[in-house]
Amino acid sequence: MxxxxxxxxxxxxxxxxxxxxxxxxxxxxxxxxxxxxxxxxxxxxxxxxxNNIALSLKNRKTNTIGIIIPEIVHHFFSKVIRGVELVANQRGYNVIIGLSNESFSKEVINMEMLANGSIDGFIISISKETQQLQDYHHLTATINQGMPIVMFDRVVSEIECDKVIVNDFNGAKNAVEKLIENGCKSIALITTKDYVSVGKLRTQGYIDALSEHNLTLESNLMLKMDDTLDYEEHLDLLESEITQLFKSNQKIDGVFAVNELYALSAMKVARKLGLSVPEDLQVIGFTDGVLSKHATPGLTTVSQHAQQMGEKAAHLLIDKLESENTDQEEEYQTVVITTDLVERESTK
Amino acid sequence: MxxxxxxxxxxxxxxxxxxxxxxxxxxxxxxxxxxxxxxxxxxxxxxxxxNNIALSLKNRKTNTIGIIIPEIVHHFFSKVIRGVELVANQRGYNVIIGLSNESFSKEVINMEMLANGSIDGFIISISKETQQLQDYHHLTATINQGMPIVMFDRVVSEIECDKVIVNDFNGAKNAVEKLIENGCKSIALITTKDYVSVGKLRTQGYIDALSEHNLTLESNLMLKMDDTLDYEEHLDLLESEITQLFKSNQKIDGVFAVNELYALSAMKVARKLGLSVPEDLQVIGFTDGVLSKHATPGLTTVSQHAQQMGEKAAHLLIDKLESENTDQEEEYQTVVITTDLVERESTK
DNA sequence: TTTTAACACGAAAACGTTTTCGTGACATAT
DNA sequence: ATATGTCACGAAAACGTTTTCGTGTTAAAA
Structure with missing residues (x-):
């Protein structure tokens, strides 16, 4: 040895x-x-x-960035990681991951564990619980220590830092407009409760699209799911609620869902009820996932460009890290990644 | 600040x-x-x-483990990471990831980057290219430096270290036997070229099952795909080959595929050719993925228990790390995770 | 021959800890 | 009054680097 x-x-x-x-x-x-x-x-x-550790100590720089995400078994987040890792590696950084598992306390613990010298900066998408509690002290504390943070996807406006988001509002609006163009007269929305920032924005996009096209907004066409549970866990509940929605609103001819699984469930329920997609019902989801691609029929979705988000976030963070010497006035930017509508067979 | x-x-x-x-x-x-x-x-x-870095330097122990995987946007690997992270966190370790992107050189570079003091040990599943080249000097070099390695899933027998594998052979065999029990007389195999260790083992399971049940092994029922490309990229090729397979062997009434996408493609092609699953054709895949669950019809699969693999690998590594003081004779174990057949609608 | 400068290298500090060992002050025992 | 012991703390080394500054040697310049 x-x-x-x-x-x-x-x-x-x-x-x-x-x-x-x-x-x-x-x-x-x-x-x-x-x-x-x-x-x-x-x-x-x-x-x-x-020895890297010795170098880190000497230089007070670890060349490692921490990424904190709610969940890794998730197409969107793993694609973001891939983007982060790609750029990080190119620029000579390592990536250390922390999973919050959608829990506030795990998020805090993870960040504290890493903030003590292990990394130079964070890339983070906060947990649902954090969004609910609206407790961001761990974020402000970290920033106050001089450690830069880049938030992505689930961001919070109160925190001053670089951000990478998707144009949730526009993406949703475009999707709904597509349905309208395709002749849908009664479009249902399947979304999350409002505390999920992205869910809220997408819901708003739906609302705006309808009103701009003079379609009346019917609250009984809007299904707001409690998103605290893991998707998979409340699949049954989801399906029964959607069934209820369809049964009590037979005129529904379009569905916009704020994520992949909601959209897929809608298609599944439709099939059970004898509705054929896209003839009787057109469906659009929101995501970057594999499910949409391989579903039958293929699901038309709003693509978030997750990997691009990760890449951008990594660039922002490393740029900040490497310009830190120049103590210019802090300036934070919010980069908006534009979504694309990927048309597949679930729309006409 | x-x-x-x-x-x-x-x-x-x-x-x-x-x-x-x-x-x-x-x-x-x-x-x-x-x-x-x-x-x-x-x-x-x-x-x-x-300060963690100072502690690491002092203690010559980083309390960080490195995980090297070929790809992160992959249900199996992300589940493994989740398992690793879970255990690592419980036991006071951080996890740093390196993606080889199925490339030998990136795997080597990543390992060298981390082996210089950044981590205490590795958990790794080697890239396809490494399997092809059969060049394991980076692994032996690492082990020689006294840094423990745990290999999982894609392991190589020549390397002496702890390993966590799935019973690929038995899992495949059981799957094929299930098809036989269900009345299939002509079972096709969709697999990878033999250098992919797991593909080879699963193929062997298929062969054994057939021979034990006195079914003749027909080489034209075995489709061996070149797995060098990314799945998604050669989807078209895959589908045309499967179409060919089905057309020239109309008697096929069962398919065993060594991964999820192959199985899904088989179902897709079957549908195009007017075969209904599971009535005319029964299909079983091999994976832990989401696609199987949400496919229509739901795909019967051999579940690998990826998260459990990750957990076990992490335990093995940390155990080794924390017993390292006692310089007893090195003893390596290979843990076999048993697979389960998850029955869904693609089989009778 | 003396001064100066270039050359080639070493000593030491610094990064932030932990830990061993030493020591001065005081109290107790002889 | 002297010896012994406890207490409370500090000095310093060590982990493995990088870097600044100092210094002895030699060769060139005066």
Whole structure:
């Protein structure tokens, strides 16, 4: 077992000082060519690599960014991570993940665990519970310590930091308008309770689209699900509620759902009730998921470009980290990623 | 901006030595109660938390584990990560991720980047390219440095380390036997080329099941896809090959696919060809994914218990890390996670 | 021959901890 | 009055780097 070699060991072995070794390995002009050659050869032979931890301590910079997300088994979030990791790697950073599991306390603990020197900055999408409690002290505390944060997707306007969001409002509005163009007269909405920021915005997009096209807004066409539970867990409840919705509003000919699973459930229920998609009922979802692509019929969705969000968030964070020396007036930007409507078979 | 406070600053502020502060915060009996109270109060006020990097350097232990996977936008791998993160957090560890993106060189670079002190040990599932090249020097080098590795899913027998695998052979065999029990007489296999270890094992399970039940093995019923490309990318090719398979073997009444997408494609093609599932054709896939659950009809699959694999891998690694002091003879174990057949609507 | 400058290297501090060991002050025992 | 012991704390080393500054040696310039 050849444990990693250190400068000190090389120095001892070659009978020079640690400083000399360090300089030689950096090709410093201070060191004679002879000595450099000798040291570099030795270092190569023993596969010397500087210890990251020591470097981090010395430089007060870990070159690691932390990403805190509510859930990883989720197409959207894993795509964001992929984007973050991609950019981080390109720019010489590592990525450390923390899962809040939609819990406020786990989010706080995770952040505190990482904020003590392990990372240089955060990329975070806050948990539903945090959104509900509206307690953001962990975020402000972190920012106050001089550690930059980039929020994405689920952001909160009170917090001053860089943000990457999707144009939820417009994406939803466009989707609903598409349904209207396609001839839908009675469009249902399946959404979450209002405390989920993105759900709220998408709902607003639905409302605006209807009103702009002079369609009356009927509250019994709007199904607001309690999103505290995990999707999968309340699938049965979801389906029965949708069944109820369809049965009591037979004229429904279009559905806009704020996420993939809601849309899929709508299609499933429709099939059960003998409605064919898209002939009798057109459905549009909101997501970046695989389910939409492989569903039958393929689900038309508003694509969020999750990976792009991750990439952008990583760039913003690293830019901030690397400009930090220049103590200019802090300026935060909010980048809006535009959505696309991916048309598949669930719309005409 | 209140930058994090250090022991040194507290010491200076309270006019005591650094050692005294450190001891006081650890409630050492060496320090008088008066002094302790004073220091602890001050530390609490300024929210002192020890710097992780400094601790890591001092203890030569980072309490961080690295996980290297080929891809994160993948239900199986993200579930594994969830399992790893869960256990790691419980046991006081952080998780840092590296994506190889199925590339050998990215896998090597990622590992080298982390092996220089950033982490205490690895959990890894190697890339397809690594499997093809059969070049494992980065793994052996890491192990030689005294850094423990736990391999999961895609393991290689030549490397001596702890492993967590799924019983691919048995899982596949059981699946095929299920098809046989259900009356299938002509069962097709959709698999990958043999260098993918798990694909090979699952193929073997298929072969064994057939032979044990006296069904003749027909090579033209076995479709071996080139798995170098990303699934999504060669979807068209996949579908045309499957179409070919079905057209030239009209007697096929069962399909066993070694992953989710292959199985779904089989169902899709079947539908196009006017075959109804499960009446004319029964299909079983292999995976832990969401697609199977939400497909129509629901896909019967061999479940891999990905999260459990992640949990087990994390436990194995941390156990090894925390017993490392006792320099007993190295003993490695291979944990086999048993698969379950999840029956849905694609089988009778 | 003396001064100056270039050269090649080493000592030491610093990053933030923990921990071992040493020591001065005081109280108790002889 | 001296020896012994306890108490409460500080100095310093160590983890592995980088970097500034100092210094001894040699060669060139005066």
């Amino acid at each position: 050849n444990r990693k070699i250190t400068l000190k060991q090389i120095a001892k072995e070659l009978d020079v000082s640690i400083s000399t070794v360090s300089k030689a390995l950096k090709d410093s002009p201070e060191i004679s060519d002879d000595t450099k050659q000798k040291i570099q050869a030795f270092a190569k032979l023993y596969n010397y690599k500087p | 209140n930058r994090k406070i250090t022991l040194k600053q507290i010491a200076k502020e309270l006019d005591v030595s650094i050692s005294t502060v450190s001891k006081a915060l650890k409630d050492s009996p060496e320090i008088s109660d008066d002094t302790k109270q004073k220091i602890q109060a001050f530390a609490k006020l300024y929210n002192y938390k020890p």
